[in-house]
Amino acid sequence: MKGVDTIARIRREFFIRGRSIKDIVRDLHVSRNTVRKVIRSGATSFAYEREVQPLPKLGPWRDDLDRLLATNASRQPRERLTLIRVFEVLRGLGYEGGYDAVRRYAKGWKRERTAITAPAFVPLSFAPGEAYQFDWSHEIALIGGVTTTVKVAHIRLCHSRMLFVRAYPRESQEMVFDAHDRAFAFFRGACQRGIYDNMKTAVETIFVGRERAYNRRFLQMCSHYLVEPVACTPASGWEKGQVENQVGLVRERLFTPRIRVKSYDELNALLLHGVIAYAKAHPHPEERERSVWERFEAERAALVPYAGRFDGFHAVPAAVSSTCLVRFDNNKYSVAASAIGRPVEVRAYAERVEIRQDGRIVAEHARVFGRGQTVFDPWHYVPVLARKPGALRNGAPFKDWVLPAALDRVRRKLAGSADGDRQMVEILTAVLGDGLPAVEAACAEALREGVHSADVVLNILARQREPAAAVTLPTPEGLRLRHEPVADCARYDSLRRAR
Template sequence: MLIVETIGRIRRDFLVKGRGIREIARDLNLSRNTVRKILRSEATEFRYERTTQPQPKIGPWRERLDALLLVNEGKAARERLTLVRIYEELRGAGYDGSYDAVRRYARSWQKARGASQAAAYVPLSFAPGEAYQFDWSHEVVLIGGVTVTVKVAHVRLCHSRMLFVRAYPRETQEMVFDAHDRAFAFFKGTCTRGIYDNMKTAVDAIFVGKERAYNRRFQQMCSHYLVEPVACTPAAGWEKGQVENQVGLVRERFFTPRLRVASYEELNGWLLDQCVAYARAHRHPEQRDRTVWEMFEAERPSLVGYVGRFDGFHATPASVSKTCLVRFDHNKYSVAAKAVGRPVEVRAYADRIELRQDGQVVGTHARCFGRDRTVYDPWHYVPVLARKPGALRNGAPFKDWVLPTALDRVRRKLAGSDDGDRQMVDILTAVLSDGLPAVEVACAEALRENVHSAAVILNILARRREAAAPAPIQTPETLRLHHAPVADCARYDTLRRVQ
């Protein structure tokens, strides 16, 4: 085979040095016809490619082998046959060729089929404020020294390419609501369309084409923010390719190497700073003379105005145990004692749990994402203490109960009394009617007088509850007496004589 170095030498010897064809052929041990062919073609490279590959053994079995390969490709990955198994099946049918011939043919068949099925896409373009894309990803971080897989919500404005990223413990619906609200509050607005995949927290049923049955609460959120939801075709991630690319970018730039943080609050604050820093430092992919942040600032006036927070909760009914506890998401939360015996509605937010009964809030707690934990509010059990004051000493809700300073001092002083628990319960019960600030002030006043009994503190509260003396009545000038009346007792004497 002629290599490019030999071809170059022949051309230089003939065209530059003026050597003859016979001399060049003798020096390079080539035929004169080969040298003439190179000089006449003016080519710098010769490459031989066989147009048709002879397959004397496979030829009669080509259709059968094509059918076997096509059926095998249509099977699930774990059910597909290896090429050795296909070769054995073909040999059992009478094929007497080698395995290498089958392997080479299968490779060329897959290459040709891949070229015919190669996907081509149309680049998409969006007007300012027209659409945003939403997606989830899973990332691994260290939170408080523990390796945790966090669920990261991604929002991306399609025109400016501005990104928003926030991490959550779950992908539940209340997390979706919170991610949208925080993203729109950051953008100071939203777009007229939102592009999603067919996540279960948004789509209940998939019909033909673009028709979807959206979740009722998800529709309420979209109506609140004036957004029209659009779901992608199943398995067509290119329809929201911007946010799909953002997932890889964020994983590479934000989560590599593995992050070490103390809490979700620290993680999300850091992610927001990184989003802003990335937007300020990187050019827009289409308008290279402007950064992503500059495009975002230009797009802001076209966004639909931010209308405020959506009440994004996920509601479920629950029963209340006799210990004033409600089980939700593998944990228990306390409710007010008056709620025992009737069901409550659990409203789960991204960061808190709200418990309602007959439209009234009977309990609010910071949300717990562990398992088999119990979250108490000691004030929920104060009405129960009126009947069982002894529970104040060993009751689980009152372990490590942090009271206001004056109340805590009174509690410590009463601890040495025989009826100290009863007196402390009387003081705590007063909080339900008078309020914690008033009881705190009464305790502080009693301590200043070097007393701490419940009777004194309740007396102080009672005196503070008494209504103030009424203001004197202002008499109009026309009714005011200017001369004192003169008493005339003779009139009474007249009445006595009549009797």
Template sequence: MLVVETIAKIRRAYFVDGRPIKAICRELGVSRKVVRKVIRSQATEFRYERETQPLPKMGPWSSELDRLLAANQSKAARERLTLIRLFEELRGLGYTGGYDAVRRYARRWSRERGALTASAYVPLSFAPGEAYQFDWSHEVVLLSGVTVIVKVAHVRLCHSRMLFARAYPRETQEMVFDAHDRAFALFKGACRRGICDNMKTAVETIFVGKGRLYNRRFLQMCSHYLVDPVACTPASGWEKGQVENQVGLVRERFFTPRLRFKTLDELNAWLLEKCIAYAKAHRHPEFADQTIWEVFEAERPKLVPYAGRFDGFHAVPASISKTCLVRFDNNKYSVAASAVGRPVEVQAYADRIVIRQDGRIVAEHQRSFGRGETTYDPWHYVPVLARKPGALRNGAPFKGWVLPAAIERIRRRLASTDDGNRQMVDILNAVLTDGLPAVEAACAEALGHCVHSADVVLNILARQREPAPPANIMTPAALTLRHAPIADCARYDNLRRTI
């Protein structure tokens, strides 16, 4: 079974480490055909149908056993239960596994518990391009005079200490993708390892030790950038201490006193400038004779080359209401009227919403981060106007609709006629087939002749669609008339006499 994690390992081993195919096959236990398929296709996943899903007996009971072990550890020494007693208690709850699995789990749990209580730390050192660290922080800013809590994504290169920070309205997965892409675009490359905490957007299940079940989409992003993801031990912030320190530094130097901006884009542009200025002005903690920016410039050739933007979206299924609206994240977005009646997939990016149906884009909007907001695209409702032209006057999607100047002038003139709505709907429907520039030009031509009828506009469009007249055909010299024919009605009388 070729899972996403195996594909990522194959890609990193071949493109980053430069290992031969034979060595990759021997290490990962896959065939040469599979390795060649991954390398040549440049794909980050291969879909397949799993017949059976094996589940370990201990997995579903690990959290319950953690609770029993923690409760037993908190008791006095003379009141603690033996592992046999804990095993029997777990069996009473429904566990069907053996005692050996419980004993091995408890031994690992005790070792990790002892490591957590240790107060000594080992300083870490990273080679150029070896690793980066990622984390989130919450900051308070003023946007357009309103106090807002923004989520700031932090990325830090472990060798050069180059920092990157960007503010977002959410901490969702699409924001994680966007932050990684913008950071790697700034760095012009990525590192071989990415160190982060066990955020839900990246890690689905935490196993004993370093074992993790990563989110499929997060693994695809790591495979795209040729990054090996590493999740820290829970509640062990020192494992990514550099980015933890960066959170405090950015909060103290950048967000104090409270920042005031009109939009989030202005805030992020200012943050980017501040990050670069800080790197150019401050010395590196290990290389005192160089600034952070100078060490970063020397590290750049060691980075994995930037692979381009990852299509980082979070997809969820949705249904369409009869009013051509799709609900997502407590907001509503309009879709094309032809999509009503079938399910769609909402692909949420950091700054926009793309709605697809059967692989076809049926709507695309700027993303809203409020609650109860509705985003309309009036062109989605134009086909409905053919059956209900009266909706053009009071329809919610058409309130404040800004049309091109020529079309708007015809719309105002038709408003005073009895069938003005019907004629305007005919003109708007022509946009769906002829395009907005052609209809605007036809309306301007009609107004030039002091006419504002829909029939005239449609007639102009029909004439524009007609094929051009054929080019002049050269007549051979032998067929050229030497004498112009003379009109003579007597010829017709001669033909009648012969009949």
């Protein structure tokens, strides 16, 4: 069939210039039937589609080809054969036709199958404060000069479409708790329902339908914020499509090009600034005249009031080694020397580690990630130094120990003495009883007087201690004096004269 340009020329020559069909045929080199069809139909384009495709050689092999195509489509994407491989398998069965016929048939087979299985969805609408959606994504960032895969927590309010994101080194449960707390503090409230996928930190068992057995600590968090958790159907990401779309949006706008930061704190500050800027600059998809931020400000009144921080820790039991160390998450943390010999409980938070024994805190450290790292608090080992003062010089916890200015000057002055380590240990041991401010003040006073020995510092501490308050006992009424005696010194004078 002729192209649209030829059809346009035929129509202009006939209807505008009034030329005959014979002249048009001679000038444009087309058939009379073509010119008549263009003039009579009034169409500006024609397309030809074969209604019936004869397949003389492929016809007997249609059932085999259907079976091969169906089997190939049911495989995992990585295991599927290319169409040329399917053609080779069919040739092995005895097919003698060409590849082009197989390709055309496979194209029609796929089109028909897609039309049958194409999913259809119903658009959803949420009331203010009704629900939020939660999900994780993995992104690439340059942190401290090292290319790092960060885990990003995504939370999105379903009504206003307001988003919140925060990056973490892990996807563990304490990170889930921290992400919820920071998001609700930013939103100034929570929603009535939270929509999740079946992540292991929240769901322990999947039953028929929507029945789930949730993790005990996760339920505690939901109860604290008055949120009802709802889990999606497995492999049905469209049930939380808003947060799924948010993952791609954040990846495109905030992580492209690759972010270069010094720490996670700097990264999260950039992410928070980015989501606020996006919300203020982009219109709401359902109310184009208002921005996402304006809809969010209006929704805040319908949120469940923020209940304060949830104590979101992940607790595991641990043992204390003879070197006052506790192993957790492939790293080691020091504890107070008094904790040796009994088990402890490690409470892991997103940014710190708290170690308890019998309800009291025996250590608290900033959390480290990676493997094989050891975190020391030198004050945990001061009671051990009282018995082994020689360990002060080469002890690993005391390497690069930053002491207050006055204590550090005393330590450097005592380093030249024969028993300098022993004297310094005596001063450090006094911190356990008198406190660091008092010992530092005593060291500063001793240095002003031009001395630095442990005896002088301990003497100053002894003088600075407040005396114990005198105990006054009540006097019984029968023993109380009615007439106080008057002192008469003349009696002593008479005794002196008699001598």
